[in-house]
Structure formats: C-alpha cells, structure tokens
Amino acid sequence: MKKETILIIDDDESMRDSCSLILTKDGFHTESAEDGIQGLEKIKTIKPALVLIDLKMPGISGFEVLEQIQLIDPDIIPVVITGYATVESAVEAMKKGAYDFLPKPFTPQELRIIIRRGLERKKLIQEAETLRHEKKLVEENFITMVTHQLRSPLIAILQYFEVILGGMVGVIQAEQKEMISKAKERLESLLELINDWLDIARMTSGSIVEKRQPMSLQEILKKLVEFIQPAAEENKITIHLQPPVGQDSVMGDPESLEQAFTNLITNAVKYNRPRGSITVSVREEESDVMVTIADTGVGIPKENLPFIFDQFYRVQRTENQKTKGSGLGLTITKKIVDAHEGSIDVSSENGKGSLFTVRLPKAKPQHNPSE
Ligand code: ADP
Numbered sequence: 001m002k003k004e005t006i007l008i009i010d011d012d013e014s015m016r017d018s019c020s021l022i023l024t025k026d027g028f029h030t031e032s033a034e035d036g037i038q039g040l041e042k043i044k045t046i047k048p049a050l051v052l053i054d055l056k057m058p059g060i061s062g063f064e065v066l067e068q069i070q071l072i073d074p075d076i077i078p079v080v081i082t083g084y085a086t087v088e089s090a091v092e093a094m095k096k097g098a099y100d101f102l103p104k105p106f107t108p109q110e111l112r113i114i115i116r117r118g119l120e121r122k123k124l125i126q127e128a129e130t131l132r133h134e135k136k137l138v139e140e141n142f143i144t145m146v147t148h149q150l151r152s153p154l155i156a157i158l159q160y161f162e163v164i165l166g167g168m169v170g171v172i173q174a175e176q177k178e179m180i181s182k183a184k185e186r187l188e189s190l191l192e193l194i195n196d197w198l199d200i201a202r203m204t205s206g207s208i209v210e211k212r213q214p215m216s217l218q219e220i221l222k223k224l225v226e227f228i229q230p231a232a233e234e235n236k237i238t239i240h241l242q243p244p245v246g247q248d249s250v251m252g253d254p255e256s257l258e259q260a261f262t263n264l265i266t267n268a269v270k271y272n273r274p275r276g277s278i279t280v281s282v283r284e285e286e287s288d289v290m291v292t293i294a295d296t297g298v299g300i301p302k303e304n305l306p307f308i309f310d311q312f313y314r315v316q317r318t319e320n321q322k323t324k325g326s327g328l329g330l331t332i333t334k335k336i337v338d339a340h341e342g343s344i345d346v347s348s349e350n351g352k353g354s355l356f357t358v359r360l361p362k363a364k365p366q367h368n369p370s371e
Contacts, residue, residue, distance in 0.1 A: 003029040004119060005046055009039035009065060010054035010081065015104075019052060022108045023115065036060035040068050043076065050077040050118045052102070055089055063089075066096045075125060077118040081106075143201050151194050158187050189324055196328035199259070200311070200335065208339040211253040214363035217289055218248045218282050220258050224265055225280065232269045232278070239265070239278045246284025249363040252340055257360075260336040263329040264293045264356050270323050271354070272297035288342070288359040295355075300348040308346065309334045 006028050008019045016032040023030045031046055033039035036059055043051065051069060055062035062080055069078050080093045080101045090101035099118050102111065161184040163169060165177060172180070218241075225241045232239055250257075268278040276296040283290045300308060304315045312327040337344045340360050348354035 003027060004050070005029045005031060005048040006115065007039065007042055007046065007048040007051045008032040009034075009036065009051060009057070009062075011035060011057045012054065015054070015081070019111060022111055026112060026115075028115075036062070036065040036068075039065055040072070043069060043072055047073065048076060049122055050079060050115060053078055053080050053098075055080050055082045055093060063093060063096055066093060066098055070097050075122065077122050079114055079118055139201065143198060146194060146198055146201070151191065151198075154187060154191055154194070158184060158191070161187070189326075192324075193326040193328070196326045196332060199332050200328060203256075203332065203335050203339070208253045208256050208336065211255075212251045212340070213254075214249050215252045215254050215257070216248050217250055217252075217257070217291060217360070218244045220254060221261060221280055221282065221291070224258060224261055228262070228265050228269060231266075232272075235269070235272065236275045237269055237272050237278065239269075239280065242279065242281040244282040244284075246289075247362070248282045248284065248289055250289050250340070250360040251363045252360060253336075256336045256339070260333040260358070261291070261293075263333045264358070267329060268293055268295035268297065268354070268356075270325070271295065276353075284362070285359070287362055289362055291358045291360075293356045293358075294353065296353045299350040299352050299354055300346070301350045302348075305346060305348060309344070 006023055008016050008030060010016050010019075010032070011034055013034070016034070020030040020032055031042055031048065033042050035057055039051070039053070042048075051065075053062045053065050066078055066080070069076050074097075077099045078097060080090055080098045081104060082090045082093070082101055083104050087101075087103060090098075090103070093101060099121060100114050102114050161180055164172060164180055165184070221241055225239050229239055265278065265280065272278065272295050278296075279292075279294045281292050283292075298317070298321055300315055307313045308315070309330045311331045313330075314325060314327040317323075334344055337358055337360070342358060342360040344359075345357045346354060347357075
C-alpha cells in the first residue's frame, strides 16, 4: 500500500525532526519545510494528505499558509501546532479551515491520535465524494437508458401503428382498426408517463436556476391559454385570463415555467365539467408575483389534498369521472416552483372546484448603467 505523506512546516528543527521520527516509525512518509513559502512549494509538488503547520513562524504566518492550502487543494487536512499561550489563535486557525490543533508540548501519542483522526476524516471526505460522483453517473446513465432503450422503440411502434391505421399498408377491417387504436392509445399514455418521468429525472434545481432571467408571467400565460383553448372548447369550457394587477415580472426560466403553468391549466381543463370555467389571474404582491388558477371542476376531497404533489399520486374517482394521467404533473410543477424559490398552494372544495396559487419572487428592477 502506498504510504501517506505528511508535511511538517515548522521553523524549529528539533520539532520537525521529532515529528518526522515518530510518524516515520508509524509507517508514514514525511517531508518537512522550515518556513511557509518552502512549505507551500512542497505542497504543490508532493501533494501531502495532511500538513502540520506551526502557527508562529518567521516570514509568512501559519494563518497565511492555511489560507493558501485551501486554494491549492481543499482536500488536504491542515493541523496547526501552537504554543499554550496561543490557544486563542488556534481557535482562529480552526475558523480559517484548520482541521485540528496540537498544543505544544505534546506527546508522541497525542500526535498520533490527531494524525489518525485527520486522516480518517480525509478518507470519509474522499468516500463521500466518490459516492456523489457515482450517484451522478447512475442518474445520467438512467436518463440515457430510459431515453434510448425505452422511449425510442416505443416511438417506433407508435409510428408503425399510425402507418397501419392510415391504411398505407393495405386495408384493415373495423375490428382490427379498433384494436390497433386502443393499443396506440395505451402506448401514448405510456410515452407520456416516460416523458414526465424523464422531466423529473432531468430536473435538477441547479440547471433551472442557472437559466433564470427577468420575464413576464402574463405573456407566457397568454400564450398558454391560447394554446390550451381549443382543447377546452371541445368540452365547452371557457378560460378567462384577467388583466394583470401591478407588475408581473419574475426571475424565471421561461421553458420550465411554461411547463409548470401548462400542467396547472391543463388539469383545470381535465378535471372540469362541461360548460365549466377557468379563471387565471396575475397579481403583484410585496416581494412576489402571485398567479391563481381557479376552476369550477370536480374539486379534490380534503383527505386527498395533502398528497396531490406526491409522485404518481392520483385521486381515486368514480368511473365517469376518470381521466388519463401519470400522477406526475403536479410533482413536476412543484419541483419547478421550488427551484425558483417560490411556493405553490391548493385549496379545493369537493364537487365545486379548485384553486391553485403560485408565488414566484419578483424580478429586481433593472438598473440602466447609463443613468
Ligand atoms: P395527473 O393529472 O396526471 O393525474 P397530476 O400530478 O397533475 O397528475 O395531478 C394529481 C392528481 O391531483 C390528479 O390525478 C387529480 O386527481 C388531482 N388534481 C390535479 N389538479 C386538479 C384540479 N384542477 N381539479 C381537481 N383535481 C385535480
């Protein structure tokens, strides 16, 4: 096994020699430096696992060495050596990133305990880092796997069905047509589920936050209402988008917010009644912009309300109230709103309708640099 390297930075030769002697005996490889500058140079070349630093040295101080180590390699474990009179500065050193401190004079055993503890911590940090990295790889592989191995063949099957149903490979009988249409419908639901699932997997709040920009909520709601209107009209449902009250600009990622509000307005259509209505409004509040989506639909029973943002959760309904869905739409919506540091609430009266309220932080007014 490779010996771990420990660097001792101390202007006192006898201290360097005695630490080195003890640690070498314990199976470590040691290197020493008599001042901070030399120590930092060595750190860059030998990459030690742990560094022992005397706080009081001529030239650059132990504190400066500590700060530099953080910049060179934050994974190195720094331990400071300090005289009894300077315990306060040892505390200060801990605040500056030192892992531990060793007051002078110390026994070989005390030195061993602190070194062992420091190296144990380094091992834990490395293990945590490896696990994080592996988790990320698994997540990325999962997304690629679902996309290529599951989604692509399903899309291909769907296209074959469409070709058959379109009569492009010969005439099909009514019974065959009916069965293939049903198969196609089931496949479409499955694809919808996979797409929702992929959205959740891809949705890291980090990537949403990076893409945020000042944007008008009224503008995207107007676009969405126009887009969803034809589906609503099929059931004679009307959608009213009210004029905004106050300013409607938020720091948002347009693509994901469009998805979030599409889910809410589509649900308001899906769970509505024929000739029902939907009212969408935007209102400026003190630090947020509030969007409400109210419908006159079937509503959500009180006992189901706490769960409707959970993954795959769907309210059990009577046979004639059944609608298709994956139970992931509201989960996705909530994740998007959370990534924007906003909030989403619901209130509902069973049989009367539901009200979804989304609050998103207002965009800060833009300063014109020429002013
Ligand atoms: P899906 O619509 O795919 O089932 P969602 O996550 O969008 O999944 O919604 C979860 C459940 O919450 C739905 O199954 C439905 O029962 C209920 N729900 C959502 N929006 C409404 C609404 N506007 N009115 C009544 N019920 C709703």
